[in-house]
Amino acid sequence: MTRTAAAPGHAVTVRGLAIASRAGTLVHGVDLDVPAGAAVGLVGESGSGKSLTLRSVIGLLPRGVEITGGSIGVTGRLGMVFQDPSSALDPLVTVGSQVIEVCRHVRGMTKAAARRRALELFEEVGIPDPERRLRSYPHELSGGQRQRVVLAVALAAEPDILLCDEPTTALDVTVQAQVLALIERLRVDRGLTVVFVSHDLAVVSQVCSTVSVMQAGRVVESGTIDQVVGAPQHPYTRTLLDAVLEIPEAGAP
Numbered sequence: 733m734t735r736t737a738a739a740p741g742h743a744v745t746v747r748g749l750a751i752a753s754r755a756g757t758l759v760h761g762v763d764l765d766v767p768a769g770a771a772v773g774l775v776g777e778s779g780s781g782k783s784l785t786l787r788s789v790i791g792l793l794p795r796g797v798e799i800t801g802g803s804i805g806v807t808g809r810l811g812m813v814f815q816d817p818s819s820a821l822d823p824l825v826t827v828g829s830q831v832i833e834v835c836r837h838v839r840g841m842t843k844a845a846a847r848r849r850a851l852e853l854f855e856e857v858g859i860p861d862p863e864r865r866l867r868s869y870p871h872e873l874s875g876g877q878r879q880r881v882v883l884a885v886a887l888a889a890e891p892d893i894l895l896c897d898e899p900t901t902a903l904d905v906t907v908q909a910q911v912l913a914l915i916e917r918l919r920v921d922r923g924l925t926v927v928f929v930s931h932d933l934a935v936v937s938q939v940c941s942t943v944s945v946m947q948a949g950r951v952v953e954s955g956t957i958d959q960v961v962g963a964p965q966h967p968y969t970r971t972l973l974d975a976v977l978e979i980p981e982a983g984a985p
């Protein structure tokens with residue numbers, strides 16, 4: 733496996749990525765192009781290889797799973813947001829300290845500067861009463877607020893590229909929409925590049941301009957959201973779309 737810079741104008745370029753465990757190949761020759769500043773989705777059912785593909789970009793594969801072929805190009809600093817905000821945060825440390833730690837150790841700030849920065853980051857991600865919230869423990873916050881804290885922790889390292897693995901799946905629908913809107917605002921305001929993994933094509937459509945559909949470790953279709961949702965070419969994409977269309981609209985009879 734070779735690690736290089738991304739292709740010109742891109743934040744991430746993956747070519748022919750193969751990932752395997754002792755049991756066999758899990759991801760087969762995946763290509764992915766993520767233009768700088770864009771939001772690109774990876775969608776597919778559980779086990780299709782989305783998470784392993786995303787994790788290989790940041791070099792965080794589980795034990796016993798390794799990259800066996802291909803190349804990954806990255807230009808910029810990477811940050812990652814996981815599905816479950818509870819496991820991403822230390823339950824015994826105040827949420828403010830968790831952001832301050834990153835500012836101090838990754839950005840080399842003094843304690844006072846790191847605290848000021850943590851306050852700014854809490855404001856940026858829309859945590860109400862941020863001064864007081866800095867002193868809260870994770871269990872004292874709602875799921876949506878915890879995921880905002882997780883975003884603040886990720887942003888504290890000043891990433892250029894945010895890798896999101898099902899960041900809203902554990903949240904109820906209204907809160908999910910708020911967190912998706914926040915990710916979109918952060919992308920626009922900060923010029924972040926976003927790679928967004930979800931099993932839900934509707935969620936990906938809210939954040940991303942292009943999407944790759946994965947099935948059984950392969951990309952079976954990719955294109956703009958309009959192309960993939962409007963005129964799906966692969967039968968598996970149609971199955972994913974049908975699953976979305978079966979969900980009744982809120983307030984529908």
Ligand SMILES: Nc1ncnc2c1ncn2[C@@H]1O[C@H](COP(=O)(O)OP(=O)(O)OP(=O)(O)O)[C@@H](O)[C@H]1O
Binds near residue numbers: 776779780784
């Ligand atoms: N630690 C591991 N050891 C062995 N196989 C694994 C490991 N993690 C994942 N796999 C296998 O790799 C394949 C792809 O998993 P991956 O987590 O990328 O799928 P996914 O599409 O992200 O699904 P999910 O949303 O459930 O995480 C699956 O068949 C899974 O069983």
